[in-house]
Amino acid sequence: MSMTVEYQCLKQKMVFITGGATGIGAAMVKAFLQQGAQVAFVDINDDAAANLLQTQQHERLWFRRVDVTQLEQLQQAITDATTHFGKLSVLINNVANDKRQLSQAVSVAEWRSCMQVNLDAAFFAAQAAYAFMQQQQTGAIINFSSINALTGQPNMAGYVTAKAGLIGMTKALARDFGTAGIRVNAILPGWVATDRQLASWFTAEEQQRWLDAVALKQFITPTDVANLALFLASEQSAMITGQAINIDAGRS
Template sequence: MSLSAHYPCLAHKSVFITGGATGIGAAMVRAFLLQGAQVAFVDLDNAQAEKLLNELSEFSAQLWFRCVDVRQLTHLQQAINAAAEHFAGLSVLINNVANDKRFDTEHISVDEWQNCLQINLDPAFFASQAAIPFLKKQGGAIINFSSINAITGQPNMAGYVTAKAGLIGLTKALARDYGGYGIRVNAILPGWVATERQLESWFTAEEQQRWLETTCIKQFIQPSDVANLALFLASEQSALITGQGINIDAGRI
């Protein structure tokens, strides 16, 4: 791992990340550890989480993990409370967990629709609800992960797009409610990020070519690029930035 930018204010801060075992989540776990932060993360994929923990064994004193299904909101909130107790506080919450499974709009079932919201929207609110009492003590940051799909729409992704649009609204609401406590709330809206999962599923060679044709910068977005933006939004260098949705999409929008 290499350090691209240094934020001394993040040293010894406590960060909680949902969906931290793979992809963008794992990139953020690595990035915050390199800043000297203490990092707690949850994920349903215990095997991938253990693989990441082994990779980062030199940071074991700074790491905390619990296997959690974020649809079980009580378990998610209990994990946040336990992590905050373990690290004697909480400074940053990152609502990253997501699932972009496709469904045909005319045939999506009630259960499939509700499951989409239960993964992509509900955990962000209830994780924030649990984190806010800790953040109110010292200020801090909440970073929600929306998507440029909330702006552009995407075929066969009505549930996902709706949830990601909801995260923009949640960001605005929480920023207004808690700015007086020094809590900054922002949303990151990534474009198509070249994670292992995307490359193995939807981000085919044909889709990659289409993507490059629509962007200003002809490069693929890497998980580390998104993690770098999260570092900035978590740091004191973004002190007066709140209630914003920030695109990282190589100029797609």
């Protein structure tokens, strides 16, 4: 990935990313490393994490296998990574599960599991991050919602609900954490052409539907999204908080 903008303010800053082994998460790990940041990430995909660690070997990179639904383990990982690097500057709540299922077939356990991954983990990660950021009176939290929270999608009621909740949570935490100098924003990607999406539901037919619906006749890449995350993490966005920012190629 080529780096077109250099953010001097991100050098040596510590960034914690959930779901950092693949897709957008991996693109952000690489992007922040290129900026000279110290990057900690968690994931449950051991193989993908091992590959990323091998290709990005660096003393500024830290990984732990964590199931984010285990909230105490997630918060402990944030604590341990911060102890390792010394200071937490940026939290990126990227982890998600966009499982598709008929609404009438969703069980109570499946609904709760969806909320645990897509919504609960972000709140409790932010809670843990606040404990460190408030000591410094500065910090940035970036939550990953989705344009699906605004448009709705069939057979994704749990995911859409959780992603809509993240927008509300972003606004609430921006108010609650603002007095400590902590900014909280949300990124709402459109359909991003990750390897996982291309291998599952983002078929040729769906790709054409996307191109028909957007102003910019292109696919969004993980790098495009990572570039937005860099900006929101940097001092160049110092007065931006409580915002939900679409990156969707102008989807109608």
